[in-house]
Amino acid sequence: MRLVVAGSPSAAVPTLASLAESEHGIVRVITRPASPQGRKRVLTPTPVSDEAERRGLAVLEARRLSEIENELLPLDVDLGVIVAYGALVREPLLSWPRLGWINLHFSLLPRWRGAAPVQHAVIAGDAQTGATVFQLTEGLDEGDWYARLTTPIGAHRTAGSLLDELSVSGAALVCDVVDQLASGTAVARPQEGAVTLAPKLSRDDAALHWSESAETVHSRMRGVTPEPGAFTHADGQVIKVLDAVIARDAAPLPPGHLRRDGSRLLVGTATLPLELVRVQPAGKQAMAALDWARGLPADQFPVFA
The missing domain is CATH 3.10.25.10 (Formyl transferase, C-terminal domain)
Known part of the structure; x- marks a missing residue:
């Protein structure tokens, strides 16, 4: 399939790398613009931008997808894949790919919908966390899910170490779902259970x-x-x-x-x-x-x- 991949932080890099090495083709990589980092405020591209350029993939930078709508809509794309891009996908781009968008979210949805799911799971003392690949909709992390995995949090793991682990195992999960969507065997299930929210930490x-x-x-x-x-x-x-x-x-x-x-x-x-x-x-x-x-x-x- 012809894919567009959107993501920004290091947690999205394993998914980009795995899809780039798959039989599918990446038409565009979308990421946030370079931003000042460190004490010296050096303008630094996102980790996803670095990985895409290293692999020779075409990159578009935008704070919001609507900024590059005119560049995206003419492209023939089967599926959008998004991992921690940092902005919402609205119409008409939401339904632009033939199969819409799938999202890798680092929680066991519907628990911890939002920007910081792993962090909130650890803070709350949850026994386990995980990753879910779901169909992106207009609602916040509300879409039907295709696949998920779980991992114990344990008594000593930090949010950072868990996210590192889930970004790798989650990348494999995304690739499995992409293959299933390509073959027409993917099955989506509605989310069930109590909804909790995981807003960005201050x-x-x-x-x-x-x-x-x-x-x-x-x-x-x-x-x-x-x-x-x-x-x-x-x-x-x-x-x-x-x-x-x-x-x-x-x-x-x-x-x-x-x-x-x-x-x-x-x-x-x-x-x-x-x-x-x-x-x-x-x-x-x-x-x-x-x-x-x-x-x-x-x-x-x-x-x-």
């Missing part, structure tokens, strides 16, 4: 609240890692919490209070303490939490808030 979503349980704090930390990145405050300074584990063998501590415990640095929550593993103080490089503590005045640890 910086406020990454703030850790030590008055909550250890499990709740730990789940939030993992759910916002690597982006937007968990943080707390100490003496008015921002401290990024890059890694921590629940210290199940440690005595309780008041919420936000720090204590050295042998080779560990503990911080209190409403239940068990967390062992801080890696932190990044404001204006400094990431470091082992214990190394950061050694640089503080003896027995004068700040209180996290």
Whole structure:
């Protein structure tokens, strides 16, 4: 089939690569425009743009598909494939490909419809997450689904590591569905179950609240890692919490209070303490939490808030 593929972040690259190596042809790759990245704000193409150009595929950049509607509609396309493009598909482009569009979404729909499904699944303490390939409709992630896979979240996985895994396994899922659509054997099923929403995370979503349980704090930390990145405050300074584990063998501590415990640095929550593993103080490089503590005045640890 003749395909158009839309996507922007690194999570969409495995799908683009897999489809480029399949028997199908990619007519166009659509991605978001280059944007300033890093402290020096260097104008940087999206990972999908880099991959497409490396493979010699024709690329169109647009913040919204409507911006390039006149370039797309004349093309003869059988199917659109979209993975984390970053904008909605509206008519007339929604029904432009002969078979419409399929979307790879990183959740077990209808749970966690929206922009940050893996992050919200981890924050909520879900036991599992997954990926779903579904038919794109005008509603937010509402279409009938063709295929899905599940994976356990576990007690230590971050949203970033889960997304890396799902982007690869999800790419294989997309290719299977594309092949089934090409052969006319694909079967779509309606979504069933309670709908939950997963809006894009803000910086406020990454703030850790030590008055909550250890499990709740730990789940939030993992759910916002690597982006937007968990943080707390100490003496008015921002401290990024890059890694921590629940210290199940440690005595309780008041919420936000720090204590050295042998080779560990503990911080209190409403239940068990967390062992801080890696932190990044404001204006400094990431470091082992214990190394950061050694640089503080003896027995004068700040209180996290």
